[in-house]
Amino acid sequence: MILLNYKSGVPIWEQIRDGFKRQILADVLTAGDKLPSVRALASELGINPNTIQRAYTELETAGFVYTVAGRGCFVAEKSEGSLIAEQSARLEDFKKAVKEALESGIDKKRLLEILEKETEE
Amino acid sequence: MILLNYKSGVPIWEQIRDGFKRQILADVLTAGDKLPSVRALASELGINPNTIQRAYTELETAGFVYTVAGRGCFVAEKSEGSLIAEQSARLEDFKKAVKEALESGIDKKRLLEILEKETEE
Amino acid sequence: MILLNYKSGVPIWEQIRDGFKRQILADVLTAGDKLPSVRALASELGINPNTIQRAYTELETAGFVYTVAGRGCFVAEKSEGSLIAEQSARLEDFKKAVKEALESGIDKKRLLEILEKETEE
Amino acid sequence: MILLNYKSGVPIWEQIRDGFKRQILADVLTAGDKLPSVRALASELGINPNTIQRAYTELETAGFVYTVAGRGCFVAEKSEGSLIAEQSARLEDFKKAVKEALESGIDKKRLLEILEKETEE
DNA sequence: GTGGTCTAGACCACG
DNA sequence: GTGGTCTAGACCACA
Numbered sequence: 001m002i003l004l005n006y007k008s009g010v011p012i013w014e015q016i017r018d019g020f021k022r023q024i025l026a027d028v029l030t031a032g033d034k035l036p037s038v039r040a041l042a043s044e045l046g047i048n049p050n051t052i053q054r055a056y057t058e059l060e061t062a063g064f065v066y067t068v069a070g071r072g073c074f075v076a077e078k079s080e081g082s083l084i085a086e087q088s089a090r091l092e093d094f095k096k097a098v099k100e101a102l103e104s105g106i107d108k109k110r111l112l113e114i115l116e117k118e119t120e121e
Numbered sequence: 122m123i124l125l126n127y128k129s130g131v132p133i134w135e136q137i138r139d140g141f142k143r144q145i146l147a148d149v150l151t152a153g154d155k156l157p158s159v160r161a162l163a164s165e166l167g168i169n170p171n172t173i174q175r176a177y178t179e180l181e182t183a184g185f186v187y188t189v190a191g192r193g194c195f196v197a198e199k200s201e202g203s204l205i206a207e208q209s210a211r212l213e214d215f216k217k218a219v220k221e222a223l224e225s226g227i228d229k230k231r232l233l234e235i236l237e238k239e240t241e242e
Numbered sequence: 243m244i245l246l247n248y249k250s251g252v253p254i255w256e257q258i259r260d261g262f263k264r265q266i267l268a269d270v271l272t273a274g275d276k277l278p279s280v281r282a283l284a285s286e287l288g289i290n291p292n293t294i295q296r297a298y299t300e301l302e303t304a305g306f307v308y309t310v311a312g313r314g315c316f317v318a319e320k321s322e323g324s325l326i327a328e329q330s331a332r333l334e335d336f337k338k339a340v341k342e343a344l345e346s347g348i349d350k351k352r353l354l355e356i357l358e359k360e361t362e363e
Numbered sequence: 364m365i366l367l368n369y370k371s372g373v374p375i376w377e378q379i380r381d382g383f384k385r386q387i388l389a390d391v392l393t394a395g396d397k398l399p400s401v402r403a404l405a406s407e408l409g410i411n412p413n414t415i416q417r418a419y420t421e422l423e424t425a426g427f428v429y430t431v432a433g434r435g436c437f438v439a440e441k442s443e444g445s446l447i448a449e450q451s452a453r454l455e456d457f458k459k460a461v462k463e464a465l466e467s468g469i470d471k472k473r474l475l476e477i478l479e480k481e482t483e484e
Numbered sequence: 485g486t487g488g489t490c491t492a493g494a495c496c497a498c499g
Numbered sequence: 500g501t502g503g504t505c506t507a508g509a510c511c512a513c514a
Contacts, residue, residue: 132512133514134513168514171513171514172513175513175514
């Protein structure tokens, strides 16, 4: 299930895109699985089909899914390219988060503690 | 000096806000220092004064600066509150970055390496 | 055998049409050969018979095959017309590909190399 | 100017995207140039602003332009990445065009003639 | 003024 | 039934 947060200011289509991306990365959805149809998901979430469409289109251009006209949208095999692109984006975010945490006066020890805690789960 | 990146997609007022915030956290700007006037900075950067105003207003509500009518905008004493708020925001960002990095398949070791490297500098 | 690529975004009926067209041009299928029946091919490929029907209809209007009611679909003699139409379409595609490659900054030498390499095989 | 062909079946937003892409590759539009505003171009071409928006969004994700909220859409410096991606796509198209031309019975000599003719202009 | 998002509803091609 | 495109028109944030 995709949980939407209307207050966050994050576009709905991005939340949907990221929701599926996460499920694919976590192998909750695996290669060949069918995503809900645009219209079905739209009515389920109570939003406009175009918004879902946009999310699916982005997932396709990023290589996470492929689409077959008249059949639906399916999870693609994890390609080298899309995985590497995703990971390098996440590494950049991590670097930036470290940098900004240090700038705000948080010390390394604290960051290490959090890193340990998060990796345990 | 504030360097603006028009291509990043980050709103200009946020870039200005973060630029000053960073300088204050790094003690480049200290309590009592005067920020450039809205008009002066606007003409220097070649942007709309409204944009500067918005950045200053945000800095004031976050407690980093205070405004004296007719005199200008000055760096505030680093209050416990504003610093803690800033740090907890940065910690949340860090946690989220760690979580998403792990989800994308990056291993703990890699994150530790980057953390070490960033803290050395 | 026809290999279908569901991920390519190319309509399935076009893939089937092009598959047979290629086999006919390469003389793998020659005049008088019978194509598989619509139903048989549909069940073999696991797709909708309408999709096969559309491919066969297109092949017929292009002059590559002819249909005998109740008997099936057969490869036609290579007529001057259909061959010329096919070749001029391919020449147009080739011209366009050359034009766009040049526009993107690829130099003539590179194109000549590829042309040599492809013609060797 | 962008010329639209409504009969071709090619989506309008792709035609617009490719029109600008071509102008950028040909240095008709160079780094820093401003594209027409979404609304202005839409009314000029007599189509819906959303259609223009889609084209601009694609150009941005491909790295050909960048967008500044409230100011407009500008041509980016030609990045290594976007140029290489574009060229490799064009090379693939060229290879495919060569292959299909040969399959249809066109001989190498004919292709060489066309290649010479196109490169002269 | 600019672009970005979202809705509502239409039409088309594919299967 | 599916997804893809397009239109019309609204609302918002940014400058």
